[in-house]
Amino acid sequence: xxxxxxxxxxxxxxxxxxxxxxxxxxxxxxxxxxxxxxxxxxxxxxxxxxxxxxxxxxxxxxxxxxxxxxxxxxxxxxxxxxxxxxxxxxxxxxxxxxxxxxxxxxxxxxxxxxxxxxxxxxxxxxxxxxxxxxxxxxxxxxxxxxxxxxxxxxxxxxxxxxxxxxxxxxxxxxxxxxxxxxxxxxxxxxxxxxxxxxxxxxxxxxxxxxxxxxxxxxxxxxxxxxxxxxxxxxxxxxxxxxxxxxxxxxxxxxxxxxxxxxxxxxxxxxxxxxxxxxxxxxxxxxxxxxxxxxxxxxxxxxxxxxxxxxxxxxxxxx
Amino acid sequence: xxxxxxxxxxxxxxxxxxxxxxxxxxxxxxxxxxxxxxxxxxxxxxxxxxxxxxxxxxxxxxxxxxxxxxxxxxxxxxxxxxxxxxxxxxxxxxxxxxxxxxxxxxxxxxxxxxxxxxxxxxxxxxxxxxxxxxxxxxxxxxxxxxxxxxxxxxxxxxxxxxxxxxxxxxxxxxxxxxxxxxxxxxxxxxxxxxxxxxxxxxxxxxxxxxxxxxxxxxxxxxxxxxxxxxxxxxxxxxxxxxxxxxxxxxxxxxxxxxxxxxxxxxxxxxxxxxxxxxxxxxxxxxxxxxxxxxxxxxxxxxxxxxxxxxxxxxxxxx
Amino acid sequence: xxxxxxxxxxxxxxxxxxxxxxxxxxxxxxxxxxxxxxxxxxxxxxxxxxxxxxxxxxxxxxxxxxxxxxxxxxxxxxxxxxxxxxxxxxxxxxxxxxxxxxxxxxxxxxxxxxxxxxxxxxxxxxxxxxxxxxxxxxxxxxxxxxxxxxxxxxxxxxxxxxxxxxxxxxxxxxxxxxxxxxxxxxxxxxxxxxxxxxxxxxxxxxxxxxxxxxxxxxxxxxxxxxxxxxxxxxxxxxxxxxxxxxxxxxxxxxxxxxxxxxxxxxxxxxxxxxxxxxxxxxxxxxxxxxxxxxxxxxxxxxxxxxxxxxxxxxxxxx
Numbered sequence: 001x002x003x004x005x006x007x008x009x010x011x012x013x014x015x016x017x018x019x020x021x022x023x024x025x026x027x028x029x030x031x032x033x034x035x036x037x038x039x040x041x042x043x044x045x046x047x048x049x050x051x052x053x054x055x056x057x058x059x060x061x062x063x064x065x066x067x068x069x070x071x072x073x074x075x076x077x078x079x080x081x082x083x084x085x086x087x088x089x090x091x092x093x094x095x096x097x098x099x100x101x102x103x104x105x106x107x108x109x110x111x112x113x114x115x116x117x118x119x120x121x122x123x124x125x126x127x128x129x130x131x132x133x134x135x136x137x138x139x140x141x142x143x144x145x146x147x148x149x150x151x152x153x154x155x156x157x158x159x160x161x162x163x164x165x166x167x168x169x170x171x172x173x174x175x176x177x178x179x180x181x182x183x184x185x186x187x188x189x190x191x192x193x194x195x196x197x198x199x200x201x202x203x204x205x206x207x208x209x210x211x212x213x214x215x216x217x218x219x220x221x222x223x224x225x226x227x228x229x230x231x232x233x234x235x236x237x238x239x240x241x242x243x244x245x246x247x248x249x250x251x252x253x254x255x256x257x258x259x260x261x262x263x264x265x266x267x268x269x270x271x272x273x274x275x276x277x278x279x280x281x282x283x284x285x286x287x288x289x290x291x292x293x294x295x296x297x298x299x300x301x302x303x304x305x306x307x308x309x310x311x312x313x314x315x316x317x318x
Numbered sequence: 319x320x321x322x323x324x325x326x327x328x329x330x331x332x333x334x335x336x337x338x339x340x341x342x343x344x345x346x347x348x349x350x351x352x353x354x355x356x357x358x359x360x361x362x363x364x365x366x367x368x369x370x371x372x373x374x375x376x377x378x379x380x381x382x383x384x385x386x387x388x389x390x391x392x393x394x395x396x397x398x399x400x401x402x403x404x405x406x407x408x409x410x411x412x413x414x415x416x417x418x419x420x421x422x423x424x425x426x427x428x429x430x431x432x433x434x435x436x437x438x439x440x441x442x443x444x445x446x447x448x449x450x451x452x453x454x455x456x457x458x459x460x461x462x463x464x465x466x467x468x469x470x471x472x473x474x475x476x477x478x479x480x481x482x483x484x485x486x487x488x489x490x491x492x493x494x495x496x497x498x499x500x501x502x503x504x505x506x507x508x509x510x511x512x513x514x515x516x517x518x519x520x521x522x523x524x525x526x527x528x529x530x531x532x533x534x535x536x537x538x539x540x541x542x543x544x545x546x547x548x549x550x551x552x553x554x555x556x557x558x559x560x561x562x563x564x565x566x567x568x569x570x571x572x573x574x575x576x577x578x579x580x581x582x583x584x585x586x587x588x589x590x591x592x593x594x595x596x597x598x599x600x601x602x603x604x605x606x607x608x609x610x611x612x613x614x615x616x617x618x619x620x621x622x623x624x625x626x627x628x629x630x631x632x633x634x635x636x
Numbered sequence: 637x638x639x640x641x642x643x644x645x646x647x648x649x650x651x652x653x654x655x656x657x658x659x660x661x662x663x664x665x666x667x668x669x670x671x672x673x674x675x676x677x678x679x680x681x682x683x684x685x686x687x688x689x690x691x692x693x694x695x696x697x698x699x700x701x702x703x704x705x706x707x708x709x710x711x712x713x714x715x716x717x718x719x720x721x722x723x724x725x726x727x728x729x730x731x732x733x734x735x736x737x738x739x740x741x742x743x744x745x746x747x748x749x750x751x752x753x754x755x756x757x758x759x760x761x762x763x764x765x766x767x768x769x770x771x772x773x774x775x776x777x778x779x780x781x782x783x784x785x786x787x788x789x790x791x792x793x794x795x796x797x798x799x800x801x802x803x804x805x806x807x808x809x810x811x812x813x814x815x816x817x818x819x820x821x822x823x824x825x826x827x828x829x830x831x832x833x834x835x836x837x838x839x840x841x842x843x844x845x846x847x848x849x850x851x852x853x854x855x856x857x858x859x860x861x862x863x864x865x866x867x868x869x870x871x872x873x874x875x876x877x878x879x880x881x882x883x884x885x886x887x888x889x890x891x892x893x894x895x896x897x898x899x900x901x902x903x904x905x906x907x908x909x910x911x912x913x914x915x916x917x918x919x920x921x922x923x924x925x926x927x928x929x930x931x932x933x934x935x936x937x938x939x940x941x942x943x944x945x946x947x948x949x950x951x952x953x954x
Contacts, residue, residue: 029355037665039693049394049415053385053422057357060383065696067689076685076911085915087814092911095923096930097685100910103935104689178405274418275394275410279403287413294414299421347673367712367733371703371740375675378701496723592736593712593728597721605731612732617739 001318002311004132005140006125007147008191014156015196021157021300021307028061028306034313035064041105042142043069045078045112045127050274050301051142051150055109058305062313067105080126094127098134107312108135111142114182116246122146122182123211138312146211148184151273152192154304155235158297159196162269163232167197169266171231173224174204175281176255177238180248185273186239187214203227205252211242224255231265236272236282259285269293319633322450323458323626324443325465326509332474333514339475339618339625346379346624352631353382359423360460361387363396363430363445368592368619369460369468373427376623380631385423398444412445416452425630426453429460432500434564440464440500441529456630464529466502469591470510472622473553476615477514480587481550485515487584489549491542492522493599494573495556498566503591504557505532521545523570529560542573549583554590554600577603587611637951640768641776641944642761643783644827650792651832657793657936657943664697664942670949671700677741678778679705681714681748681763686910686937687778687786691745694941698949703741716762730763734770743948744771747778750818752882758782758818759847774948782847784820787909788828789940791871794933795832798905799868803833805902807867809860810840811917812891813874816884821909822875823850839863841888847878860891867901872908872918895921905929 002017004010011017024030040059042052052068059066071078078097079090086093101108112127122145132139141149159168170193172186191214193200202210203221221227228234236257241247256279262270270292276282286292320335322328329335342348358377360370370386377384389396396415397408404411419426430445440463450457459467477486488511490504509532511518520528521539539545546552554575559565574597580588588610594600604610638653640646647653660666676695678688688704695702707714712727722729737744748763758781768775777785795804806829808822827850829836838846839857857863864870872893877883892915898906906928912918922928 032355037668037697039696041689047394049387049410050418053359053387053419056385057383057422060357061355065693067692069685069689076683079914083915083920086913087916091913092685093914095914096910096912096934099931100686100934101689103931104693104938274414276414277404277409278397278411278413279401280405284401295417295421298414298418302422350673365712367705367728368736371677371705371737374703375701375740378675379673592732594732595722595727596715596729596731597719598723602719613735613739616732616736620740 001315002308003315004138005149005308005312006128006144007149008152008195014192017153017307017311018157018160020310021153021303024306024310025303031310032061032063034310035059035062038106038313039065039067039104040107040109040309041067041069041101043071043101043108043110043131045071048111048142050298051111054301055142055305057302058309061306062310080130094130095134098131099136102135102137105137106316107140107309108132108137109140109142112144114145114184116180116182116240119245138316140308140312143184145182146184147188147191149188150301150304150308151185152188153308154297154300155189155271156192156196157300157304158271158293159233161296162293167199168232169230170198170233170235171201171203171227172235172237173227173257174208174255175236175238175257176253177277177281180240180246181238183210183239183242186210186237189235190214201227201231205249205255207241207243207249208239209243224261225264228261228265231268234262234265234268234270236270238281256280256283257286258283259289262286262289262291267291271297274298320626320629321633322456323467323630324446324462325467326470326513332510335471335625335629336475336478338629339471339621342624342628343621349628350379350381352628353377353380356424356631357383357385357422358425358427358627359385359387359419361389361419361426361428361449363389363428366429366460368616369429372619373460373623375620376627379624380628398448412448413452416449417454420453420455423455424634425458425627426450426455427458427460430462432463432502434498434500434558437563456634458626458630461502463500464502465506465509467506468619468622468626469503470506471626472615472618473507473589474510474514475618475622476589476611477551480611485517486550487548488516488551488553489519489521489545490553490555491545491575492526492573493554493556493575494571495595495599498558498564499556501528501557501560504528504555507553508532519545519549523567523573525559525561525567526557527561542579543582546579546583549586552580552583552586552588554588556599574599574601575604576601577607580604580607580609585609589615592616638944638947639951640774641785641948642764642780643785644788644831650828653789653943653947654793654796656947657789657939660942660946661939667946668697668699670946671695671698674742674949675701675703675740676743676745676945677703677705677737679707679737679744679746679767681707684747684778686934687747690937691778691941693938694945697942698946716766730766731770734767735772738771738773741773742952743776743945744768744773745776745778748780750781750820752816752818752876755881774952776944776948779820781818782820783824783827785824786937786940786944787821788824789944790933790936791825791907792828792832793936793940794907794929795869797932798929803835804868805866806834806869806871807837807839807863808871808873809863809893810844810891811872811874811893812889813913813917816876816882817874819846819875819878822846822873825871826850837863837867841885841891843877843879843885844875845879860897861900864897864901867904870898870901870904870906872906874917892917892919893922894919895925898922898925898927903927907933910934
């Protein structure tokens with residue numbers, strides 16, 4: 001059973017958790033009293049659409065009460081530094097902020113993006129881990145600086161639905177984007193795909209190598225065309241540089257994923273976590289193609305969240 | 319039964335729908351399990367108070383889960399143009415945005431105001447109709463560029479409560495306002511009042527003629543005093559020019575509705591959709607008068623919404 | 637029974653209300669159908685975290701539906717002046733705004749902070765009292781310009797949990813803060829502590845005397861050290877000047893509450909309503925000490941709110 005959900009390392013058996021998610025997809029209300037009289041707090045230090053709605057729906061399917069906190073806009077600005085003299089703009093220390101949330105909620109789910117300015121700080125994951133520590137409640141990550149595990153679980157579930165074989169060949173492809181984005185989705189996808197048992201190829205322009213913590217030494221294939229050959233799944237995602245932390249390197253527009261490129265795969269399905277910049281990351285002809293499974297993948301976010309919350313509730317009820 | 323609720327044309331029998339709304343007013347919880355385990359998404363591209371609260375309450379009375387999306391502020395900026403190269407400020411295309419909402423919700427309710435800058439675009443109703451198209455779910459309009467049908471249904475219900483006779487004489491009167499407003503409420507009111515069977519008079523200063531699509535050739539009476547004579551109902555509302563699209567024409571302050579003007583009617587009741595600018599649109603002495611029924615009218619928003627949602631749920635359950 | 641909850645004067649028996657709060661703390665779901673099919677509107681003219689979450693949770697524990705209105709940001713700007721000609725920035729008069737809320741909600745809870753610019757206006761409490769008047773529903777204050785009664789009830793409940801004796805010695809101590817704050821929490825605390833039967837000492841720098849309406853002639857002790865001697869409870873709070881209305885007077889940084897100062901008390905517990913500026917109002921060594929009960933106090937906000945809402949629901953059900 002899950003005690004927290006921050007990374008793939010918290011999951012005893014990835015395939016069992018996918019089983020549970022698929023089971024909820026077929027019977028959404030099978031456990032509709034499991035969360036009765038329990039409250040989940042969804043805390044957003046950064047904005048969210050899919051994650052908020054899918055988590056809210058998952059919790060409601062389990063009979064829970066949901067409390068939303070838009071910590072970035074609606075409430076006070078939080079202080080995370082120990083010993084800070086708070087005579088500036090931060091209004092509440094995470095020590096109190098999280099402890100109070102812990103008083104009101106049985107489970108705390110938190111979103112906090114990477115700053116992309118301070119790599120060591122981002123990869124220490126202070127915001128989400130201090131929120132966990134001071135709340136004293138089981139934590140669910142709604143995307144942290146370095147990982148997006150609910151997305152990854154939905155990704156693996158979708159891959160299982162698409163491909164029956166045990167070791168699908170998956171290509172994670174960098175795609176262009178007008179704005180520098182965190183590495184969280186890509187990192188997390190790799191972490192989970194390895195646990196899933198996939199044969200993984202990573203392709204991106206030079207300079208976009210991800211942290212070795214997540215690639216486990218998988219060597220990037222710098223030729224996108226080569227990387228697409230024989231792929232069963234193409235997972236498209238932009239991320240900014242890890243080495244030159246947070247930077248977007250110029251002149252990689254030709255990395256856009258098109259139907260023509262997809263046609264050179266093993267009839268691969270196309271995944272993307274959304275939101276997607278049409279005709280920048282992926283061309284219309286690939287996104288509107290039958291092999292695009294991005295909506296199914298987004299729909300699966302509900303069942304992934306429900307499996308995780310359900311598992312934690314079961315653990316809490318012991 | 320309703321399959322969608324965008325305009326009066328979607329309603330097979332206006333009087334039956336009013337019956338249903340009045341019935342819910344007397345027995346709010348008569349169908350409190352009809353929406354069990356169903357979710358309605360309330361999507362606001364523009365802000366809302368009455369509409370959000372009344373729709374939320376109506377859905378809860380039917381046992382539904384409610385998910386709010388403040389699409390203007392809380393989430394990503396949406397792209398509506400086909401083929402757009404999304405390297406600018408829009409973050410998600412309505413194709414994905416609406417399809418994902420469709421994954422999470424059984425009914426999608428949307429508010430999207432007129433821009434008042436591009437008449438053809440506004441009257442094409444792209445935003446709300448594309449949201450309907452790509453979500454694949456029954457649509458409820460929470461006010462679109464050209465219509466506000468939940469308001470109009472509440473208006474007709476209130477008229478029925480006030481006046482028993484089948485063909486009440488209704489005067490729709492333009493009223494001054496410091497800001498240019500859409501034509502949606504006035505358009506929609508006319509569409510519904512004609513279906514209701516009312517004898518309609520429209521009065522406004524020259525230049526404020528509404529689209530013939532909604533007036534069906536009813537000639538405006540430019541003399542407000544004449545238009546008020548014999549009225550059973552005065553419906554006050556500001557709108558900007560359709561001809562000189564979105565413009566506010568100067569020097570019409572004397573169109574304010576006062577008790578003295580109301581006294582020249584057939585003891586008419588005064589309606590307004592709210593919010594109302596006191597002493598600009600309507601004088602205190604008319605609003606605070608017993609013949610003002612604006613609060614009753616706003617209260618009826620709940621029952622109008624409940625009738626519509628209830629009808630769509632019944633259709634979904636078939 | 638409570639008919640409204642604006643000040644301590646609305647409470648027939650403070651100790652009985654504390655009993656009820658403590659009883660809910662032990663049995664949160666004892667009355668979980670009391671609020672069935674009833675709706676509470678939580679209206680925030682100013683932002684909130686603890687108050688919103690604790691009120692929402694309390695209402696849900698009683699089976700109520702909750703409707704949130706962020707009146708400062710999400711909806712229209714309200715007009716409060718009678719006879720106003722609304723051709724400016726206010727979009728809706730409180731006469732309509734509150735009346736419509738009254739149509740949708742069975743209980744109206746409102747937060748509206750002091751302006752700190754116009755003392756007479758703030759202490760007239762126009763915003764909250766007009767909202768009550770025009771809504772026609774039982775009012776619960778979620779903090780008004782001059783009082784914060786849900787906080788005070790949680791404070792008294794916490795004091796009862798900590799100290800068994802009937803007349804605890806409580807010192808209300810001013811503490812430094814980088815921003816001018818309202819007097820509401822301090823005023824309200826004094827009002828309730830007197831009803832509770834406490835022996836009260838107030839300590840602050842000269843110039844921070846509170847309104848006599850709340851101090852009832854208790855003379856301030858300007859020497860903080862003297863005020864802490866023999867205290868069973870130290871209640872720390874910043875407030876701005878009442879005399880020089882809304883001002884923060886300079887050079888009082890040494891009023892910070894430290895462990896050393898706490899050590900000179902009768903082993904006193906430390907309370908604060910939160911959010912607290914660490915190392916400005918209270919030093920880390922006092923806040924992280926076992927005698928700090930601020931988290932317990934914040935947790936009690938739920939049970940205080942539940943006692944108040946529960947009592948009003950019982951009254952409504954008669």
